[in-house]
Amino acid sequence: GIQVEQSPPDLILQEGANSTLRCNFSDSVNNLQWFHQNPWGQLINLFYIPSGTKQNGRLSATTVATERYSLLYISSSQTTDSGVYFCAVDWSGGKLIFGQGTELSVKP
Amino acid sequence: GAGVSQSPSNKVTEKGKDVELRCDPISGHTALYWYRQSLGQGLEFLIYFQGNSAPDKSGLPSDRFSAERTGGSVSTLTIQRTQQEDSAVYLCASSFGTWETQYFGPGTRLLVL
Numbered sequence: 328g329i330q331v332e333q334s335p336p337d338l339i340l341q342e343g344a345n346s347t348l349r350c351n352f353s354d355s356v357n358n359l360q361w362f363h364q365n366p367w368g369q370l371i372n373l374f375y376i377p378s379g380t381k382q383n384g385r386l387s388a389t390t391v392a393t394e395r396y397s398l399l400y401i402s403s404s405q406t407t408d409s410g411v412y413f414c415a416v417d418w419s420g421g422k423l424i425f426g427q428g429t430e431l432s433v434k435p
Numbered sequence: 436g437a438g439v440s441q442s443p444s445n446k447v448t449e450k451g452k453d454v455e456l457r458c459d460p461i462s463g464h465t466a467l468y469w470y471r472q473s474l475g476q477g478l479e480f481l482i483y484f485q486g487n488s489a490p491d492k493s494g495l496p497s498d499r500f501s502a503e504r505t506g507g508s509v510s511t512l513t514i515q516r517t518q519q520e521d522s523a524v525y526l527c528a529s530s531f532g533t534w535e536t537q538y539f540g541p542g543t544r545l546l547v548l
Contacts, residue, residue, distance in 0.1 A: 357534050358534050360536065360537065362539075368524060368541070368542055368544075369541055369542075370526065370539040371539075372536060372537075372538060372539075375535075413478065415478075417534055419491075420490060420491055420533060421466055421468070421483050421485075421530070421533040421534060422468065422480040422483050422491055422493075422494070423468070423470075423480065423528075423537060424480070425477060425478035425479075427477050428477070
């Protein structure tokens with residue numbers, strides 16, 4: 328089956344810093360989503376981005392489908408950005424295959 | 436409108452007992468998904484419904500696990516004869532259609548003693 332790898336596994340930032348999270352996948356996909364899992368465990372949709380670039384406030388994402396990777400950019404990080412960021416791909420008929428996540432900690 | 440809701444939010448049970456977990460999807464969403472999150476396995480797909488039928492049950496870990504969906508809305512995940520390795524957070528998601536954005540509920544935290 329398809330493999331989804333995220334890097335880095337852990338990241339510690341000072342408030343105000345920028346960061347880039349990466350997601351590599353091993354096969355063509357129909358869909359790619361980025362999620363933020365907050366400290367209470369809720370998975371929050373960030374982007375639905377099978378290709379191209381999208382921006383939402385301080386966050387933006389780019390997926391290069393032909394090269395099988397996606398990037399999530401966080402600018403001017405805030406403590407509320409802390410949590411785990413997941414990339415998930417829809418490879419076959421709607422089921423999402425998740426990466427192992429990047430655990431982000433933003434220090435004040 | 437309301438998001439995906441799940442109940443109960445927490446469940447503690449004894450090994451060997453049966454449990455039922457409930458998911459209420461976003462109104463109008465035809466696709467519904469169950470996932471499981473555990474420390475050792477990360478987030479893994481269990482089963483997917485389109486309407487009331489389940490085209491993909493490939494993620495169910497054993498025949499102790501079953502799910503149904505009625506009226507194209509509410510879904511129930513049943514685990515029979517629970518084992519300690521079933522302890523996990525069970526997450527439900529829904530989407531307007533297949534290959535659309537999936538929206539997740541808050542999860543049910545299951546602990547099997």
